[in-house]
Amino acid sequence: MAVLVYIESENYKFKKSSYEALCYGKALADNIGEAVCGVVINCSDTESLNPYGADKVININSPDLSDFSSKKYAHALIEVMKSENSKIVILSSSPNSKYLGAYLSGITDSSFISNVVDLPESNKPFTLKRTCFTNKAFSLTELKSETKIISITSNSFGIVENPNNPKIETINIKCIDSNQKILNIEKETGSVTIADADIVVSAGRGLKGPENWTMIESLADTLGAATACSKPVSDMGWRPHSEHVGQTGKPVSSNLYIAIGISGAIQHLAGINSSKVKVVINNDPEAPFFKAADYGVIGDAFEIVPALIEKLKAR
Amino acid sequence: MNILVCISNVPDTTSKINFIENDSNFDANGVQFVINPNDEFGLTKAVWLKDSNQANVTALTVGDSSVEATLRKCLAIGADKAIRIDCPAHDAYSVAKEIEAHCKETSYDLIICGRESIDYNGGLVPGLLAGLLDFNFVTNCVSLEIEGSKATFSREISGGTEISECELPLVIGSQKGLVEESDLIIPNMRGIMMARQKTLDVIPAQGINPKTHDKKFSKPTAKSEVKLVKADELDKLIDLLENEAKVL
Ligand SMILES: Cc1cc2nc3c(=O)[nH]c(=O)nc-3n(C[C@H](O)[C@H](O)[C@H](O)COP(=O)(O)OP(=O)(O)OC[C@H]3O[C@@H](n4cnc5c(N)ncnc54)[C@H](O)[C@@H]3O)c2cc1C
Ligand SMILES: Nc1ncnc2c1ncn2[C@@H]1O[C@H](COP(=O)(O)O)[C@@H](O)[C@H]1O
Numbered sequence: 001m002a003v004l005v006y007i008e009s010e011n012y013k014f015k016k017s018s019y020e021a022l023c024y025g026k027a028l029a030d031n032i033g034e035a036v037c038g039v040v041i042n043c044s045d046t047e048s049l050n051p052y053g054a055d056k057v058i059n060i061n062s063p064d065l066s067d068f069s070s071k072k073y074a075h076a077l078i079e080v081m082k083s084e085n086s087k088i089v090i091l092s093s094s095p096n097s098k099y100l101g102a103y104l105s106g107i108t109d110s111s112f113i114s115n116v117v118d119l120p121e122s123n124k125p126f127t128l129k130r131t132c133f134t135n136k137a138f139s140l141t142e143l144k145s146e147t148k149i150i151s152i153t154s155n156s157f158g159i160v161e162n163p164n165n166p167k168i169e170t171i172n173i174k175c176i177d178s179n180q181k182i183l184n185i186e187k188e189t190g191s192v193t194i195a196d197a198d199i200v201v202s203a204g205r206g207l208k209g210p211e212n213w214t215m216i217e218s219l220a221d222t223l224g225a226a227t228a229c230s231k232p233v234s235d236m237g238w239r240p241h242s243e244h245v246g247q248t249g250k251p252v253s254s255n256l257y258i259a260i261g262i263s264g265a266i267q268h269l270a271g272i273n274s275s276k277v278k279v280v281i282n283n284d285p286e287a288p289f290f291k292a293a294d295y296g297v298i299g300d301a302f303e304i305v306p307a308l309i310e311k312l313k314a315r
Numbered sequence: 316m317n318i319l320v321c322i323s324n325v326p327d328t329t330s331k332i333n334f335i336e337n338d339s340n341f342d343a344n345g346v347q348f349v350i351n352p353n354d355e356f357g358l359t360k361a362v363w364l365k366d367s368n369q370a371n372v373t374a375l376t377v378g379d380s381s382v383e384a385t386l387r388k389c390l391a392i393g394a395d396k397a398i399r400i401d402c403p404a405h406d407a408y409s410v411a412k413e414i415e416a417h418c419k420e421t422s423y424d425l426i427i428c429g430r431e432s433i434d435y436n437g438g439l440v441p442g443l444l445a446g447l448l449d450f451n452f453v454t455n456c457v458s459l460e461i462e463g464s465k466a467t468f469s470r471e472i473s474g475g476t477e478i479s480e481c482e483l484p485l486v487i488g489s490q491k492g493l494v495e496e497s498d499l500i501i502p503n504m505r506g507i508m509m510a511r512q513k514t515l516d517v518i519p520a521q522g523i524n525p526k527t528h529d530k531k532f533s534k535p536t537a538k539s540e541v542k543l544v545k546a547d548e549l550d551k552l553i554d555l556l557e558n559e560a561k562v563l
Binding site: 070071074094095096098099103104105106107108109110111112113115127132133134135137138139140141142143144145178179180181182183184185186187188191195196198199235241242244248255266267273276279280290292293294295296297298299300303304307308312315 | 411437
């Protein structure tokens with residue numbers, strides 16, 4: 001028996017969120033006295049996984065899986081679940097991993113739990129803590145079926161090093177057919193995405209207009225951060241929809257969230273609450289965001305942001 | 316073409332979240348329930364497909380009689396009929412299994428769910444349902460065109476969009492972008508009057524056992540007070556982020 005961890009890659013590089021999933025898988029496996037096995041698809045650079053404790057890494061090498069497909073990937077994972085006799089599968093919460101996990105639980109008739117923030121509170125019954133009500137609450141949830149699929153919130157467990165020299169096994173799997181095919185992928189190049197970012201710089205209506213985002217982008221560049229915005233900003237077309245964060249937008253669980261000219265409405269805070277450290281820059285000391293933040297600067301964003309960029313660059 | 320729109324009935328986004336019965340249950344007292352925002356985009360899209368693709372739109376919720384007001388709203392927005400599967404929504408698995416059973420009796424070409432609900436927000440039902448029914452599946456869906464039996468759609472991926480096509484049947488997880496927020500259909504008087512004439516069927520549940528159980532809820536612990544830094548002392552902010560919070 002082994003705990004399986006799906007290790008997502010993009011352009012032959014593993015995603016950071018998957019390293020965290022592997023660390024989590026290792027800790028969970030230690031808890032229940034099982035081995036931990038990483039599953040990678042078409043990615044041979046397995047050495048970078050050594051610090052994170054896998055006992056074994058299975059590389060599914062199959063040209064049929066060169067494009068992501070929740071259906072094909074799920075069926076490929078089932079083959080490994082069978083061969084490793086695995087009852088627990090861990091995934092990150094990246095868009096593709098969550099997509100895959102949901103489908104996988106449908107075809108394996110298993111319990112799937114997402115937004116998990118901690119190791120099991122007990123193994124028998126198997127209970128896990130997860131966020132619900134868009135981060136306004138936690139639930140302690142019992143998983144009743146034998147097979148369990150677990151997706152963890154990024155930055156909730158962290159990277160815990162456990163160097164190991166995993167056994168590498170490359171396998172080929174006969175893929176199932178699917179009439180679903182990718183026609184095109186449009187990607188913005190160079191920018192850090194909200195889902196993968198350690199730091200997110202976010203701005204709201206306090207910025208007055210889209211032309212003032214140059215300084216937000218410059219601050220994000222300086223920090224290697226992703227940019228985000230409040231809902232009205234994307235509704236007005238100042239920024240793309242993909243940057244809208246909050247209860248009805250993207251969730252953010254970065255290490256650092258910097259909110260500039262954002263009032264801190266309940267719907268905004270709900271989506272960003274699981275970020276570790278929150279900084280607010282706002283000229284209204286009464287803005288609700290000050291109640292939710294760890295650090296705050298009261299003042300004009302148009303003065304503070306350029307000054308902050310300068311000081312960060314001088315570091 | 317037959318379209319099923321799965322509707323989750325959720326607390327309004329401004330709701331204060333509280334728990335009762337020793338923190339084992341959500342306190343619905345005084346809470347206003349609404350159509351899950353992600354489902355609302357999907358429902359509007361379905362109503363558009365009525366015109367462009369001669370589709371028939373059914374809105375469905377798994378829940379007790381308290382969800383009927385939300386289903387009536389779906390009828391007023393433009394769904395042709397509504398169905399309530401009569402049992403509490405225990406967990407994503409039991410909800411998906413109940414919907415699966417209905418889909419085996421009535422066949423649908425397209426099933427529209429929301430990307431996730433804003434209450435238990437697992438983002439689980441659409442994928443589970445697609446897996447159970449062996450349908451094609453796309454979530455975080457931001458565009459969808461249907462021609463004959465072929466669907467062309469895109470989904471949001473990290474840092475971009477991916478455009479794909481497939482044969483129907485298909486399950487989608489909808490979100491903002493599938494239609495714009497300004498295009499959401501708001502029920503008017505005529506729609507509300509017409510909704511009264513439409514059928515809302517209540518069908519018995521299969522009685523599926525859930526696979527997960529929320530045993531106890533809790534709320535995040537109160538935060539310590541914000542540390543304020545003066546606007547002309549930004550070095551201090553950098554120092555705090557670097558050495559105290561250790562996030563730089
Ligand atoms: C159903 C529903 C769902 C919603 N979902 C979301 C969601 O997912 N995400 C979301 O963000 N919102 C959401 N909202 C909207 C939310 O209620 C707020 O309206 C929104 O978050 C406000 O955006 P804002 O903070 O950018 O703008 P405002 O509330 O206008 O705040 C602007 C802030 O900027 C400050 N400011 C002004 N000038 C300066 C300056 N020069 N320097 C510094 N600060 C300045 C002001 O003091 C103010 O605090 C939702 C609302 C509804 C009804
Ligand atoms: N009780 C329910 N009845 C019908 N559809 C539901 C129900 N719960 C969830 N759904 C659908 O599944 C989607 C995702 O929900 P969830 O898995 O709870 O995040 C929702 O947006 C709805 O479309």
